[in-house]
Amino acid sequence: MKALILAGGTGSRMRPITHTAAKQLVPVANKPILFYAIEALVAAGITELGVVVGDTEREIRAAVGDGSRFGARVTYIAQDRPRGLAHAVLVSRDFLADDDFVMYLGDNILVSGITDVVARFRRERPAAGILLTKVADPRQFGVVELSPDGQVVRLTEKPEHPRSDLALVGVYLFSPAVHEAVRSVPVSARGELEITDAVQWLVDHGHTVRPTVVTGYWKDTGNVADTLEVNRTILETLAPEVLGSVDSSSELVGRVRVERGASVVRSRIVGPAVIGANTVVADSYIGPSTSVADDCRITGSELEFSIVLNRSVIDGVGRIEASLIGRDARVRRAGKVPRAHRLVLGDHSNVQIAS
The missing domain is CATH 3.90.550.10 (Spore Coat Polysaccharide Biosynthesis Protein SpsA; Chain A)
Known part of the structure; x- marks a missing residue:
């Protein structure tokens, strides 16, 4: 066959x-x-x-x-x-x-x-x-x-x-x-x-x-909605394991997998969640049903029910949820006033901004 x-x-x-x-x-x-x-x-x-x-x-x-x-x-x-x-x-x-x-x-x-x-x-x-x-x-x-x-x-x-x-x-x-x-x-x-x-x-x-x-x-x-839902379902079968490093100021709760070379610093991760190889999570919260791929950097942010693809950076942006973030994406806090959103969006993008 x-x-x-x-x-x-x-x-x-x-x-x-x-x-x-x-x-x-x-x-x-x-x-x-x-x-x-x-x-x-x-x-x-x-x-x-x-x-x-x-x-x-x-x-x-x-x-x-x-x-x-x-x-x-x-x-x-x-x-x-x-x-x-x-x-x-x-x-x-x-x-x-x-x-x-x-x-x-x-x-x-x-x-x-x-x-x-x-x-x-x-x-x-x-x-x-x-x-x-x-x-x-x-x-x-x-x-x-x-x-x-x-x-x-x-x-x-x-x-x-x-x-x-x-x-x-x-x-x-x-x-x-x-x-x-x-x-x-x-x-x-x-x-x-x-x-x-x-x-x-x-x-x-x-x-x-x-x-x-x-x-x-x-x-x-x-x-995207169905992909996030599938991600949640598959993560619920995840076997927890720490192959990378988690410092004493961090907390892992439930089914959390930290891949080899990944580093979790002063952060809280609530499973089911997976942190990819060579990814850094620092001063952040990663909530349930979240997958962060390899070689990413998450700092000073909260992330839940989301998928982050390889080599992306999320820095100081508060809370992100129900999102699919592509490869090599950069999501950062704007450092200037007046307060404004500055976006570069490809075709067919979908952005929701809380005022």
Whole structure:
């Protein structure tokens, strides 16, 4: 069995972070989102991975490499632009050959893993297996209607008037039957080849499509709010450990991990939280659900429910919460009067300032 990991896409809902970084490499709990997908596949016994890449191919290649660090072998597959999930299957035909495969969206997190659903698929070998979960607003997802006896009846991509609250999770299992399906479906009104249409084609042509309702935690990290929420959830599983230095004037409370080379000075950190390698936290408070990446400097500030990426500096700015701060960012207190905010913001930035 093989796997197809989708790591293209523009990440428009994560701008401005994704102007300069692949959305699949934004870290949660200081690990790129994409790595969780790879680890889940390897844990399920799938080690031959095809990674579909687009404009951020160079960055994805640099992060993942040949896959050996994960115990896997990676083949990169180019997609000229995002044309839909079914198109990703279409361009991966040579890699997939006639093997069963898992298609895993690289910006999705499924905390419970996929080992059990893969094992069931291997035993039963339906044409396709789809994972579903109940959501509050199905209009943002592919929606699945089931019959009273639990059979798949209809799939609809982002319907305006959903007939079900069951949304597709970004993990699919396919037999080679899907190749005829993706060749047969037309381009949708959105201008894409939809995987929902391909699965519907399988249903309409009498193939078995096996639904599984996921009860564990799942999230599509397509926007900042969801990424912060995933970061909180992953941090709650964190094993506390101090590999760096914490002085006698500092206090660590709860699940706190201080990586090697990090230094905590005259500060209080309340977990779950992680402080990255070679980062300095001085005269500061780091609150729950916060990840600070490597080589950062946090001084004279308070930070909570936030993600700070590599090499950023936060100095004397009071309290920051529910924020995603990109690589090499500088957030400092203005030292002059009159009191004013001085900002340099990229496209699609979102700033909230308390007057």
